[in-house]
Amino acid sequence: GVGKVEAISSLLCDGIAFFGLLFALGLSVYEIIFPEQPSDFVIAVVALKIINIIFDTAFYVKQRNITKIHNSSISKANCAEALSALLFDSIALVSLFAMWLLRDNTVGQYISPVVSIFVAIYLMFGYVKRTRQALIELTDKTLPEKEQMKILSILTQHYSSYTQCYSVNSHKSGDITMIDIHLSFEKNTTFEEILALKTKMQEEFDNQFGNCVVNIVVE
Numbered sequence: 001g002v003g004k005v006e007a008i009s010s011l012l013c014d015g016i017a018f019f020g021l022l023f024a025l026g027l028s029v030y031e032i033i034f035p036e037q038p039s040d041f042v043i044a045v046v047a048l049k050i051i052n053i054i055f056d057t058a059f060y061v062k063q064r065n066i067t068k069i070h071n072s073s074i075s076k077a078n079c080a081e082a083l084s085a086l087l088f089d090s091i092a093l094v095s096l097f098a099m100w101l102l103r104d105n106t107v108g109q110y111i112s113p114v115v116s117i118f119v120a121i122y123l124m125f126g127y128v129k130r131t132r133q134a135l136i137e138l139t140d141k142t143l144p145e146k147e148q149m150k151i152l153s154i155l156t157q158h159y160s161s162y163t164q165c166y167s168v169n170s171h172k173s174g175d176i177t178m179i180d181i182h183l184s185f186e187k188n189t190t191f192e193e194i195l196a197l198k199t200k201m202q203e204e205f206d207n208q209f210g211n212c213v214v215n216i217v218v219e
Helices: 002-033 042-069 073-101 111-138 145-157 191-209
Strands: 164-173 176-184 212-218
Touching: 002 073, 002 111, 042 073, 073 111, 111 164, 145 164, 145 176, 145 191, 176 191, 191 212
Parallel strands: 176 212
Antiparallel strands: 164 176
8 A cells, every 4th residue: 555655645746846847837938938138136146056056966866865775656756856956956057147148148038948948848758757657556557568578488487387377467566566476286286386486486576577576376
């Protein structure tokens, strides 16, 4: 259940951030249609942005380290938020400085909104991708065909250890790949032999999928 809670949390966080980027995109388009002459005091904001970037970098590095340790939906969403803040403040710093240099030129009016549009669109693609992944986890959608073929390959390698494979149920739960294999065995197969097969498959699936949980269901 924890994986689904994280998926819901990630979905909400990414949804709020996506609409924030959508608002920023609309505001940038408005500034292109109705440009304003940059103020001579724009340079004063540059110092504030430098401080913002220092804090943004610290937050992003910390969150990235957390994501490396616990690669879950919510940690990815938080890492994306930190990266988004860092990118926007960095772009704002460069844009503000360029606007100040070109404050007497018409081009200076369009630097910030144009750059913001490209950054917003780039980040929005990432949020859409994570939203799709969260929906896949919430609906318990089976693994893609590429991963299914890896499962089939491992089952084929151990075909002599069981008599028949009835079905394979697989899905993602947070950062864990869940695989349930329904097998039947010869009547004289011992529990230790089934457990040894599970352990061997677990190691092979871990090599293929990373964090993985394999269950053998005996028919």
